[in-house]
Amino acid sequence: MSHSFKETPHNAITDSGIARVIPCRQLSLGDPVKWLALAIQDMKRAPLNTIMYGVIFALIPWLITYLVATTGWHLIIMPAIVCFMLIGPFLAAGMYDVSWELQKGHKPSMAHSLRAMKRNAVNGWGFGVVLLIMMVFWLRVASLIHALYPPYLDETLSDLWPFLILGTAVGVIFSLILLFISAFTQPILMERKVDLATALLTSVNAVWLNKLPMLFWAGIIFISVVLGFLTGFLGFIVLMPLLGYGTWHAYIDTIETKKPRNYV
Template identity: 30%
Template sequence: MTAMSETEAQAGTRLPGEEGSGDRLPGARPEILRLDPGDLRYALKMGWQDFRRAPGWGLFFALIYVLGGWLVVWALTTQGQFWWTLPAAAGFPILGPFIACGLYEVSRRLSSGRALEGRAILGVIFAQKDGQIPSMAAMIVFYFLFWNFFAHMTFALFMGNVTMTNVSQSLEVFSTPPGIALLVFGTLTGAAIAALLFALTVVSLPMLLDRDIDYVTAMLTSFALVRENPVLMLGWGGFIALLLFLAMLPGFLGLFIVLPVLGHASWHLYRRAIDWPGDETPVTEP
């Protein structure tokens, strides 16, 4: 982990007071650090460690995510639109950063040795007086809705009035030239849409939890981090997408492990990646 300027990084954050995220530190101009694979390994190691230290909270927030997934599948299936569960499930990880806000607060408290107070953790999203996290959450939800709208429009553009009614017909549809074109175009554009959201949110929500800044600044800082570490960060995004995909295969049950670990890891990656002038607590080296 090296800084982009001559000043050595002093990553890490201090935690004033005992009132949860309502006592965020004043914002300042952050310094974006250059990362290496060791930083990602460190974040994952700390994510697993935090999950082991507070498994109840990890399972609780994962349960919310899993129940949401089951609800989406049930709603589409009962409406005879089972095949639309595929793009919906592919876009479901878009909501992950918002669901993980409570996990960021758990990691923040564990890092400082503070009590895991239920009221502070559960109310972390609405504890801010200026509502920056809810504003960010609204943007993420809008992005998710756009994802599903885009999937429907893309299918209509390439396939017209084709109806997906059974497995054999659907497989035949995707083996036709329009079906192949749909898969290629949908995969490439879907990956681009997901990559953009990842770049805007990879550290922005932990930053909003930690600092008194607006969500636009947080998103721009997050995007700048990905721009300065493109290969590493996009690889990290792909790794997250793969883990979430595999975790959703067994009826979303794998998310009970994957989501808490990745949520906690995101907090620690934020601490490794962003340096705030004046911080005195360095991040422990792995």
Template identity: 30%
Template sequence: MRRTDQALQESRTFGVRPLPLLRPLGWLARGARDLAACPGPSLTQGLLLALAGAALIALVHQRFWLLAGAFSAFLLVAPVLATGFYALSRALERGEPHPGWTTVRQAWRPRGRLVRFGLLLALAGSGWVLTSAALITTLAPLPIRSPQDFLQHIVLDESGLLLFEAWLGLGALLAAPVFASSVVAIPLLLDREISVLGAVYTSWRVVLEHPAPVALWALLLLSLTLIGMATAMLGLVVILPLLGHASWHAYRDMVRSL
């Protein structure tokens, strides 16, 4: 109880700024500006993440039931993977000269709070992968080995099992609280001295006070990420840095010190 009270008190040291509905579009514009200012380290990180996605496809291309859950889990752990982008945007905001790989390396130095939160997100992602795989392999009428199988036997299934609806529902049930807990938590942990629980409480306050703009932001994150994946992962080289930089500006717009 004492730890919870302390975290609540920490969270109350930060205010939540008013947000117009379309503010997320401005975050994307500022993210594009930061990407243009630091193209080398930003695009290289995007390339590394895209290659990781391509490697995942190569490993499980005959097990699409596993791949579907794995890419969904990627969206859950993405806030941690974007740490380097946050650091670059923060350096640009502060007017630091020539932010680059040194800035990124310093951001990725082991930090207890970031590591703990990252492990929690990884655990949530792994749990969804296992749940998704169990649901599809147990209830699917035929083996699911390709996107075509998933589309035909899960999405367009007419047997009345409603397997796709159940899959989406379970995914949303897990993703919604994880997103609400992390939408500003990782950049806040990078930027300020605050506990993991205090950062999570702050993130929830942002979501509860501004559900419509945050919902639009979640839709933009999901849509652009899916577009990047649909381009044989090539689009992610640009889209992931764009979203990472924009997420820093989302945090800076939504959270203020009191």
């Protein structure tokens, strides 16, 4: 599956003298739509893998919700989310492997995609820890905002709006940070034997140099997640593999290699 050549922009991080990163290409605003189209093709070519991964991603939030509803123990949410943040990158790697195998002209299998999770496992776990730390910090900031709410105020919109605006602003900031550090990190770690710092900085650089296309892609992800929740998590059966395959094609389209990828 070919990807058109794109102009290579300057490397923002290298130019600043902070670090060396893998170069990226200049994206266009319509590229995220192309990634989705390629993802749909992968879904059609590997329906069994798609359904299996989709069911897994749909079951995880459903199981968390079910446990909370049946036990009434809301504290279970934290350990459940912690587990998901740690294993999430590895589950995503399995989906990336499906698209990668299709690009190579191979027939993807669950056994092969599960083995793919072992590639660069140490740095993969490190990435999970980074996501976990960010999530905990985000929750602590949210708790602080909630603590600042005066108990004597009524829960009316006029009283709540300052805190809603503050909470939304903080959520947007954390979401943008998450986009920068996670957009391409896991696919890089999966395909290349690089350290976590290189993968993270490469992702940050690529998003920074392609702000509008990546914001468009982030919007697609956000809408997909909302739809998944609105459908009682059933939508995740289709939406999560779609986003997973699309992320792989976004990576292939964006991050350069020294030599062309000649899959045989």
